[in-house]
Amino acid sequence: MKVIAAAKELNYVPNLLGKQLKSGQTNMLGFFTNSVSGPYFYTLIESIARTADSLGYGLNVFVTKRHDTIQNYLFGNVVDGVIVFESRITENDAKMIEHHRIPAVFLDRPKTGDKISSITFNSYKEAFDATAYLISLGRRKIVYLAGYPDNFDSNERQRGYEDALQKYGIPVNRSLILPGLFEEPTSYSEMRRFINLHPEDVVDGILAGNDISAIGAMRALKENGINVPQDVSVIGFDDVEIARYFQPSLTTTRNPIGRQGVITVKQLVSMIAEDAKGQMVVLDGQMIVRDSTAIKQ
């Protein structure tokens, strides 16, 4: 009683390590990722960090590529649960996660185990719908500007794009799939190269892997006097801030990133604290029609 008062007087702060060691829990979540760059990540991390904080958890961000370090952090009892995105976590690690029964949420692949959840976006359906929308505007020759080769979302989007074409009886043309790599300059130069190859017979629609590559493609179009949206209609993904303010403003699909973060943390915490089972959640995006798409004259 007196001791506590005295401690407060001297503004004593307890050593958390002793507490964590004894109790066997750290009240920390680990976020394992390759990179934190780009609008997607900061929205996600912001959401994860705030939700974790509101539930009494702190956040550890691990950007390491060194595999031993990953293992030390994963299984060194330094976090109570882990969130995994685009990280250097191998199949073997995933098995160990399952074996150690450390609660985990995957954001870039389907769940694999009992104590594992996955919270992903419905990239396939979004791309399918966006492509169908372009077709409904009278577009028939549609480019897909792909992202990183092994990226889950990029591949899902391509699958949706191809399936939509087929559904409406348009044959898939591999030469219309360009490697934009999610980057402005690459998308710009790929598009410029394409235009130069087919000066007479350009496309009438572009489905870009993300907004920034859509902007790159539009730059190439503008340079060649091709009009957006009349000649070519363009759709991006992500709804980054600039999509709204760019001219022409960009039709795109917005994913509920903030909600992904909130659900991720809530699901993870309920696996930790209430021993809940893992769940697989697929979140639907929302297409936002702006000025970069219009019906073909």
Add this chain to the structure above:
Amino acid sequence: MKVIAAAKELNYVPNLLGKQLKSGQTNMLGFFTNSVSGPYFYTLIESIARTADSLGYGLNVFVTKRHDTIQNYLFGNVVDGVIVFESRITENDAKMIEHHRIPAVFLDRPKTGDKISSITFNSYKEAFDATAYLISLGRRKIVYLAGYPDNFDSNERQRGYEDALQKYGIPVNRSLILPGLFEEPTSYSEMRRFINLHPEDVVDGILAGNDISAIGAMRALKENGINVPQDVSVIGFDDVEIARYFQPSLTTTRNPIGRQGVITVKQLVSMIAEDAKGQMVVLDGQMIVRDSTAIKQ
């Protein structure tokens, strides 16, 4: 010997907490911040996380606003050193940081103690130079689109703006300082309001608190048929990705954010591991002239 081999066989991972408790160091750095949103933060965090990783440190990101939580993490021996930006760290905390002698780096204010470093940008000088550049282009009536009211950089930039005006004999006009709040919509509406108030006599230069507010201002100008850069020349800050690709591409000042992160971590680690003293580092930015500025006809 055999034991170690057997341990490896069973892919045993040591409990880091015991190690940390005994050794008195955690090899973790703490990053205390209000928010992680925006291009500045992800560039900074990416740089900090990678540099920390390369030096054998992990990164803890604390976005909490609860003050007891901040104290627990700050002084609970859960990190070996702290990085502070725009956080809810009070003056009292800063004193405690100094008293506990926990190494710290401030990114949003000058250093105050012996074991404390500060790594900041030279926002004053950058704004001074940018304003002087506008004046050298023949601009005399220059708006400053301010950021958040209490933001260190925004205020420093305003100081540089005012001093540059005075140096060249242009009186500072308070009505030319608009609250853009670092946001596109706010900057747009403030600029539109301003144009409507002075339909005959618009400005001929804009120094925006950041790029995104510059883009907002340019939207208002364009809507009113005012030409950039001929009628009004516009300069932003930060050189976000879109500044290069916007039309007209934006003249802006790029801060070495990545370098700030690297220096921050190196300085922090040398205070931790080599008992180095705190330093005060001011980094210079670089103005990048693009198409949003031109000499006045």
Add this chain to the structure above:
DNA sequence: CCGTTGAATGCAACCGGTTACTTAATAGAA
């Protein structure tokens, strides 16, 4: 005045490592 009760305090063990020290085992030299 004594016995019971409740609160407050003191004490020891434990969490899982590290470290220093002791003891055992092996190898090499006389």
Add this chain to the structure above:
DNA sequence: TTCTATTAAGTAACCGGTTGCATTCAACGG
């Protein structure tokens, strides 16, 4: 063979909390 030098293995204490249990103390009713 025997003694010493070197290495390996075993032991106990410690880091700073938490937890359970034993002890002390004060308060109160009988």
